[in-house]
Amino acid sequence: MQMRELIEFIAKALVDNPDQVKVTEIEGEKTSVIELSVAKEDLGKIIGKQGRTARAMRTILSAASTKNNKRAVLEIIE
DSSP, X not given: OOHHHHHXXXXXXXXXXXXXXEEEEEEOSSEEEEEXXXXXXXXXXXXXXXXXXXXXXXXXXXXXXXXXXXXXEEEEEO
16 A cells, blocks of 8 residues: 555545545655645544644654655645
């Protein structure tokens, strides 16, 4: 499973409007930037209390990207 698909899978499971989840990946040589965009009313569910859900998603992403010898950064687009 690619990192973009992983974030998309997690995000769709968390939100009320899974059809509005959009994930894009910008690949560099050593770093990938994964941009996550959700519906405005679902933004709080993605970020979580005190950013815990977003932090957990970033932790999972960094663990998955280490396997590919790359660095991945999750950007949540408002």
